[in-house]
Amino acid sequence: MSSAAPTRPRHSSDTRLRKRYAAERRFRFAGLFAVGLSALFLAFLLFDMSWKGLSGFTQYQAAVPIDFPRSDLILDPAALKGGDANDVVAGADLEGVLVKAAVATYGADADELFGTGAIRSLGRQLIRDPELLGRSATLWLPVGSKIDVAAKRDSDAASEKLVEQLQSKHALKRTINKDFLVESDATDPSAVGIWGALKGTFLTILVTIVLAFPVGVLAAVYLEEFATRNRWTDAIEVSINNLAAVPSIIFGLLGLAVFLNVMHLPRSAPLVGGLTLALMTMPVIVIAGRNALTSVPPSIRDAALGVGASKMQVVFHHVLPLALPGILTGTIIGMARALGETAPLLMIGMRAFIAAPPSGITDSATVLPVQIFLWSDEVNRGFVEKTSAAIIVLLLFMLVMNGLAIYLRNRFEQRW
Amino acid sequence: MKEKMPISSTTAVPTPSAAIAADAHRQGPSTTEDPVPSGDEIVPDIHSALPAADPTDKVELDSARTPKMRAHEVSVFYGDKQALKDVSINIHDDRVTAFIGPSGCGKSTFLRTLNRMNDTIPTARVTGHIELDGEDINSSGMDVVQLRARVGMVFQKPNPFPKSIFENVAYGPRIHGLGNSKAELEHIVEKSLKRAGLWDEVKDRLSESGISLSGGQQQRLCIARAIAVDPEVILMDEPCSALDPIATAKIEELIHELRGRYAIAIVTHNMQQAARVSQRTAFFHLGELIEYGKTSEIFTNPTQRRTQDYITGRYG
Numbered sequence: 039m040s041s042a043a044p045t046r047p048r049h050s051s052d053t054r055l056r057k058r059y060a061a062e063r064r065f066r067f068a069g070l071f072a073v074g075l076s077a078l079f080l081a082f083l084l085f086d087m088s089w090k091g092l093s094g095f096t097q098y099q100a101a102v103p104i105d106f107p108r109s110d111l112i113l114d115p116a117a118l119k120g121g122d123a124n125d126v127v128a129g130a131d132l133e134g135v136l137v138k139a140a141v142a143t144y145g146a147d148a149d150e151l152f153g154t155g156a157i158r159s160l161g162r163q164l165i166r167d168p169e170l171l172g173r174s175a176t177l178w179l180p181v182g183s184k185i186d187v188a189a190k191r192d193s194d195a196a197s198e199k200l201v202e203q204l205q206s207k208h209a210l211k212r213t214i215n216k217d218f219l220v221e222s223d224a225t226d227p228s229a230v231g232i233w234g235a236l237k238g239t240f241l242t243i244l245v246t247i248v249l250a251f252p253v254g255v256l257a258a259v260y261l262e263e264f265a266t267r268n269r270w271t272d273a274i275e276v277s278i279n280n281l282a283a284v285p286s287i288i289f290g291l292l293g294l295a296v297f298l299n300v301m302h303l304p305r306s307a308p309l310v311g312g313l314t315l316a317l318m319t320m321p322v323i324v325i326a327g328r329n330a331l332t333s334v335p336p337s338i339r340d341a342a343l344g345v346g347a348s349k350m351q352v353v354f355h356h357v358l359p360l361a362l363p364g365i366l367t368g369t370i371i372g373m374a375r376a377l378g379e380t381a382p383l384l385m386i387g388m389r390a391f392i393a394a395p396p397s398g399i400t401d402s403a404t405v406l407p408v409q410i411f412l413w414s415d416e417v418n419r420g421f422v423e424k425t426s427a428a429i430i431v432l433l434l435f436m437l438v439m440n441g442l443a444i445y446l447r448n449r450f451e452q453r454w
Numbered sequence: 455m456k457e458k459m460p461i462s463s464t465t466a467v468p469t470p471s472a473a474i475a476a477d478a479h480r481q482g483p484s485t486t487e488d489p490v491p492s493g494d495e496i497v498p499d500i501h502s503a504l505p506a507a508d509p510t511d512k513v514e515l516d517s518a519r520t521p522k523m524r525a526h527e528v529s530v531f532y533g534d535k536q537a538l539k540d541v542s543i544n545i546h547d548d549r550v551t552a553f554i555g556p557s558g559c560g561k562s563t564f565l566r567t568l569n570r571m572n573d574t575i576p577t578a579r580v581t582g583h584i585e586l587d588g589e590d591i592n593s594s595g596m597d598v599v600q601l602r603a604r605v606g607m608v609f610q611k612p613n614p615f616p617k618s619i620f621e622n623v624a625y626g627p628r629i630h631g632l633g634n635s636k637a638e639l640e641h642i643v644e645k646s647l648k649r650a651g652l653w654d655e656v657k658d659r660l661s662e663s664g665i666s667l668s669g670g671q672q673q674r675l676c677i678a679r680a681i682a683v684d685p686e687v688i689l690m691d692e693p694c695s696a697l698d699p700i701a702t703a704k705i706e707e708l709i710h711e712l713r714g715r716y717a718i719a720i721v722t723h724n725m726q727q728a729a730r731v732s733q734r735t736a737f738f739h740l741g742e743l744i745e746y747g748k749t750s751e752i753f754t755n756p757t758q759r760r761t762q763d764y765i766t767g768r769y770g
Binding site: 100266267335337338339340341342343344345346348351355356360 | 570574616
């Protein structure tokens with residue numbers, strides 16, 4: 039006790055140290071728990087989706103012998119070689135032929151063995167080989183949705199029995215559903231495809247990015263680098279920050295009111311969808327762009343000004359290239375949000391049933407999230423796997439787009 | 455590239471490494487000092503009777519009688535706060551002028567008014583009169599971009615562009631249209647890098663990033679970049695404060711070599727550095743110019759008490 043300096047009791051410092059380590063451990067466990075929980079959710083989502091969705095990319099086909107000369111089909115093989123072959127096939131009663139052939143081969147219960155997909159497939163095979171009409175042949179055709187579901191999972195007793203019968207005769211096989219990737223929406227789940235929605239999404243996002251990216255970046259550059267700080271720019275800044283938080287359905291209503299009712303642009307077209315999504319995405323890009331521009335070190339601006347660069351040269355030669363990775367990150371976030379957006383597009387009529395892929399940005403179209411929404415609403419059990427399959431396509435589309443953006447960002451990234 | 459192009463008049467200035475420290479204290483033959491502008495009470499008029507002290511006085515006899523830049527009663531305000539109070543200084547063509555003083559005394563602020571870099575600070579306001587070759591730099595006829603090309607600047611922290619070494623130097627000439635062909639640009643880049651004493655170190659890696667150089671090399675690259683646009687005045691804002699002593703010595707040597715070709719004004723915290731590199735020294739304190747005169751006089755025989763206190767290390 040002779041020393042004037044206060045000596046800390048050894049045991050108390052040990053306790054404090056233990057407490058500190060314990061707190062650290064608790065925090066680490068909490069973090070691990072959070073990460074584990076989110077990983078679990080993600081794994082569940084991915085597993086559930088692939089479980090239900092991957093079968094949507096396959097399709098059962100059944101073999102059926104058709105004796106064309108003796109069928110009721112009235113078709114001229116010569117007409118099938120012309121340019122209007124599709125119309126000729128569409129006019130013929132292919133369905134009747136199929137039902138008759140199926141019933142003749144597999145019994146009376148087999149009248150629903152084939153659906154729209156089989157009719158389309160038969161038509162295609164006839165156009166490819168018109169000589170079929172002169173003989174009898176055994177053709178592999180996609181089965182109807184009910185039988186498809188029965189073959190993949192469980193279904194009603196009649197369908198199950200038919201499947202068993204087909205399997206025992208080796209008249210049933212599983213194939214890759216190429217139609218799903220090249221066809222559009224249909225009422226029969228065995229005939230639906232994702233291509234129409236995929237193309238609609240692509241066109242819509244194209245319109246969005248072409249409008250939102252340059253306008254958003256230029257607005258950010260102007261507000262951050264050129265605008266003088268006053269009440270007006272403050273008001274604009276607050277408005278932009280608020281716009282980024284506006285629910286998307288409001289943008290849909292705005293698009294409906296302005297683009298459809300006032301400007302009379304075509305309904306449910308990618309052009310209008312893109313315009314609406316561009317309105318929604320722009321604030322996000324402006325905010326991200328301004329943050330990226332602010333984070334460029336002022337010494338670079340000084341350096342460029344110091345050698346006599348004008349304000350514009352400073353911005354476009356030095357500041358903007360350095361801010362580009364950050365701007366691109368913001369754009370990715372905005373685009374990902376736009377890509378998954380459903381509500382505003384419903385408002386401008388993109389929920390219509392559209393059975394043909396759009397040929398341009400003014401054609402009627404639908405987009406992937408809306409297609410998923412529409413299919414999830416269907417009663418037919420065949421749509422369940424199609425919905426999941428469409429979700430997989432949407433996520434892959436997103437993955438490709440984000441991958442591209444990240445690649446671009448890394449290419450432009452410069453260190454200083 | 456270097457074989458193809460003969461370089462004219464690049465490193466003709468004799469290397470004065472031995473002279474660095476001795477320069478400030480050398481006494482020369484007497485000539486009259488340049489006249490202090492009338493109405494300038496703050497600049498202490500102490501030198502007119504004293505013997506002149508630097509080797510540039512011989513040049514002064516036939517040229518440079520009028521100062522390159524003349525600042526008259528310059529005040530700078532940041533918002534309501536006055537950062538600089540009625541400062542009047544002349545900067546001469548062939549001399550190095552050092553600004554010393556404690557932190558926050560306004561020396562960097564004053565330096566930045568000379569090429570209107572304070573314009574970029576929205577709250578900054580400059581009053582007073584600054585001339586470059588008799589032209590008012592704040593007049594409407596003076597283009598600020600052209601002014602900054604004529605009055606170059608080197609900053610405290612080396613700030614090369616995150617581009618190649620070649621692009622760093624070529625950027626200025628390119629935007630000012632000095633090098634129209636690739637060969638001309640290459641010539642300018644080589645000349646500037648040679649003047650900045652960096653050529654031998656980087657000639658084989660001109661396409662590498664300027665960021666990959668060491669701190670001292672980066673600062674010399676920044677000097678080369680400033681030289682490349684052929685300025686008349688070079689302002690240096692504590693160019694060595696982020697560098698080690700060896701890199702600092704190289705920069706100081708470089709300043710010696712550049713003297714005579716450009717008017718140089720340098721802000722420094724390091725009083726030995728001011729004594730080594732400059733012929734004129736201005737001492738700032740709390741936004742005021744306390745004393746301005748020949749470096750040798752300021753360091754050996756200051757007239758103001760505050761100058762003496764600062765130089766001898768009593769505060770600052």
